[in-house]
Amino acid sequence: MSNRPIDYAHPQKLAAQHARRAIWLIALFLIAVVVWAAISSLDEVVVGEGKVVPSSAVQRIENIDGGLLNEIYVQEGQRVEKGDSLLQMEQTRFYAQLNEGQHELDALNAQIFRLTNELDSVQVSSDKMPWVVVNATSLEKPADMPEDIWLRTEQAYYARMSLLRSSANQTFETITQQTQAIAEQQANISALRQRLQLLNKEISMTENVVESGAVAEMELIKLQREQVSVSGELNRARANMLQLEAAKQQAVEEHKNVAFDFLATTRGEINQKRVDRAKVIENIKGLQDKVDKTHLRSPVTGTVKNIVKRSIGGVIEPGQPIMEIVPLDDQLIVETRILPKDIAFIAVGMPAKVKLTAFDFVVYGGLEGDVVYVSADVQQTEDGEPYYEAHIKTHDSTIAQQSIIPGMQASVDILIGKKTVLQYWLKPLLRAKQTAMREP
Structure with a gap:
């Protein structure tokens, strides 16, 4: 048998060493997290809701001289190309x-x-x-x-x-x-x-x-x-x-x-x-x-809608709207509503991402675009809710080779800048600091 004395404090030393190591590891992890949060940045976006409209206005088809309708060549909802015949008016006089x-x-x-x-x-x-x-x-x-x-x-x-x-x-x-x-x-x-x-x-x-x-x-x-x-x-x-x-x-x-x-x-x-x-x-x-104007042709490629006069021989008054053409092959504009609290950060030229509700964003992705217009004054919805209007012009008029038609609803993310992760974490604390020690 060995006569070596038994060290009864050894287990306690090992436990202390493990504890110190754990503390150091935790400290290093926290430091690494803080450093990562301080140098890593995230996009700061303003989110708005909107709908797709053509960059060119809806074309109203009319005849300034009026007359009798001789023949109509299109139907409601029909797609027409630029230059296609729409209708023929009486031209004898x-x-x-x-x-x-x-x-x-x-x-x-x-x-x-x-x-x-x-x-x-x-x-x-x-x-x-x-x-x-x-x-x-x-x-x-x-x-x-x-x-x-x-x-x-x-x-x-x-x-x-x-x-x-x-x-x-x-x-x-x-x-x-x-x-x-x-x-x-x-x-x-x-x-x-x-x-x-x-x-x-x-x-x-x-x-x-x-x-x-x-x-x-x-x-x-x-x-x-x-x-x-x-x-x-x-x-x-x-x-x-x-x-x-x-x-x-x-x-x-x-x-x-x-x-x-x-x-x-x-x-x-x-x-x-x-x-x-x-x-x-x-x-x-x-x-x-x-x-020449008695033979009306489509000024743009688009879809026919709102045909007012259909009866052959009917009288069309001078300047009376006959039908409308909604442009298709055109750059798209997304009319976006922005909350008043976010409008201060938005300016013309800012990049934006348009997510169409008709296309799953995960599958089809979105459309890149730019802010081309910001309203100078606040507007109101039918319910009286205030908003500012921003126009986003998309770089493409199709998504995954699928046509985008006017009226589609969209969610718009406007990139207004970048913030570090640390700034995001500190934001609630800074807000709390501003409101602390104040009686509501």
């Missing part, structure tokens, strides 16, 4: 006005065509004959001009050219007469000048003879009297010549003015016709637009 406007446009185009050719058919010279040339050329029919209008246009062109030529010929006849009178007067002046020269020579010779006494002085006086008479006649002829030349120049100006007046009037008519044509073209555009 607009076609009649459009045809009348087109006929007026054809007539104006023909008149401008004729007037332009009339300008090209008249030439005026300022300094030499012929002063006015009227050259009625052979017109070439424009391809788009109706035959009946072309015949009237061609006849009017040749008639006006003939009338202008007749007027020009009348004034030119006056010029011809004045030219002939000038030629006759020039011949008369030439004869008088020669006669005067002979008289002067005869008087000179007679003066020498009179001095010698061979001829009586009376003969010299007769010659001198005739010299004075011829000289006066020559002066009158020259004065008359100036008058004839002035008259001829006036006749030339009147002759040219016939053409100038015609050209000025024609240019003025062309300008006025072009103004009238511009007005008619605008009127035709408006009428064509009215004709």
Whole structure:
């Protein structure tokens, strides 16, 4: 047997050691938990409830001019693509006005065509004959001009050219007469000048003879009297010549003015016709637009609803709603109601997660989106509950290849920031500290 003494305190020491180890382990665990809570963050979200609406407003189909309903091509709830035919309205009255406007446009185009050719058919010279040339050329029919209008246009062109030529010929006849009178007067002046020269020579010779006494002085006086008479006649002829030349120049100006007046009037008519044509073209555009709008097409891809008029031949008042198209292929907007206590943390641009109640979030997930609108003032529900409205625009319009339709209910988580786990734990304590030692 061993004589070693028994240590009765050993079990107590072991127990103490185990206790200290446990305390250290617990302390280390608590420290690790606190450190983890201090550095680990969680999303801080504001939760709201809302419903899906298209980013484009519901399209109301109407006709601004009204009329009779001829045919309707769609039914309530039918899906339509952008550009699909919806209905056809009566268009006879607009076609009649459009045809009348087109006929007026054809007539104006023909008149401008004729007037332009009339300008090209008249030439005026300022300094030499012929002063006015009227050259009625052979017109070439424009391809788009109706035959009946072309015949009237061609006849009017040749008639006006003939009338202008007749007027020009009348004034030119006056010029011809004045030219002939000038030629006759020039011949008369030439004869008088020669006669005067002979008289002067005869008087000179007679003066020498009179001095010698061979001829009586009376003969010299007769010659001198005739010299004075011829000289006066020559002066009158020259004065008359100036008058004839002035008259001829006036006749030339009147002759040219016939053409100038015609050209000025024609240019003025062309300008006025072009103004009238511009007005008619605008009127035709408006009428064509009215004709086009009698055939109503869907402005968007969507679903037909609220068809008001169904009876063929029924009267549709101007601006009266006929049906509505709810857009489908569009980015979605979730109109979300936010409690007033949470609105201070929400701003445009914040990310959000949209969870549709029609699709199990665990199976299908949600839609990512962003806050695009926050109402500036509080609103109220029908029950009087206050709320702010926020709009969330989703990045996709489908979920798991499933279509999302307007009206679906959704739960929206708006990410307003991040907090550590420790801040979440301390929040109740901090709230309690703020309310402690106060009597309600």
